[in-house]
Amino acid sequence: MPPHSNPVWTGSRDENVPLTGGMGGRRSPSVARKGSVRMKGSALASPNAEPEIDEDKDEQRDSKRLSKLLKTESELEKAALARALKSLAALQDLHKCACKREEKAEAAQYKSLLAAQKAKSIYYEAKARAEEERARWEGKQVRAQEGRDKEALYVPRRPPRAPGTKRIVVCCDSTWQDGVIMKESWKHTNILKLSRALNPVDERSGVPIPQIVYYQTNVWEAQKIYSQDDDGATGASLINNVQEAYVFISQNYYPGDEIFLFGFSTGAYIARTVAMFIGAVGVLDQAEELKTSLSKWTSHGSRGKRRANSNDDSFSIKCVGVFDTVCSAGLSEELTHESPSTKSIFGFPNNELGQHIERAYHALAIDETRPELNCCKFQQTGGGRRKRQILKQCWFPGSHRDIGGGWKTHDLSDLTLWWMVANIGDMLSIDVAYITSLLDPVAPWGMQPPHK
Structure with a gap:
């Protein structure tokens, strides 16, 4: 067949084989796909007859494609909508959490404002009551009973005191220690440091409470000569120190005041x-009565318990805090054995803790071996235990002065000082920053070797 001749239909009527041209077997445009062409007329149509296209099937196919496309778009829209709703729910949850946090913050702020307002109202109420009491203290106008025209009389009254309105603190230092004239700060004992760390007024509770401190030096032993003749002089010096401390308390005490006693050695x-x-014997009002009471205690013919019962006045000591008490009051062993009057000057056991003392704290030296510096531990009585008296006695590493202070390297005495401050900090207002500034460690905490 010539290359450019017209296609010729060959074969039977059932065969549906397209005719090919001369250029690469290209399908004739007049021939439709299988199953999509119908011939008009007889079974064997003319080759020039036009095939009939099934438009219904094409429409169905296009409709299916369109519905499938719409379904896909709908699914995509649903998925996007679900994601958007999920994001919106997350944003709503975050908003709720933020609102709750804001509400909590506002509630806390409101609560703090209420507390401040309440404290302020309490302060003003207390101030008003104090002013009223002060007006009553200053005096009261009293009408004379004999007539209305007479002038009113001014009757002054002594102001009453509530419990805990003043604190009297007595600090008795160790032998050879005089913090008033001592220049080297490293020689200061824990007693001197504690006396200087006490604030003059305790303002923690909102009601100012004065804290009166008395620091007593103890240099009388520097003049002691170990002889039989100086036994009485040494005992008299000890009695003088006791009398001075007691007179200070009696001159400043008012019913309701709290008394604190601290000492070293x-x-x-x-x-x-x-x-x-x-x-x-309680706290006497006049210093003259003190000499009479002391004479009862220092007379050599009677025992301390009997003399203690000579006065039924009861009194409560708030706290006694001591560092390594010396049983013989620092006297030499020979002197105390030869003179019973100085060994028990006041006639009562040195180690007894009276039941009138609310709290007692005692720091002890575990490395002290000198017999004249044997510690004198507290012994609690049955009455004190029944009254739930607090007694703490703790052994610390170091010798006698490692407990009470006085060495140039004072790491160990800093331990005992902080222990004492931690125990009494709820009762007394203490300048902790001042005590912290005194620290000068030479070793890790508690690792300094004891002095000998």
């Missing part, structure tokens, strides 16, 4: 003696 012995003396 022989000063601890003096502090404990004053506490026992107060428990036996």
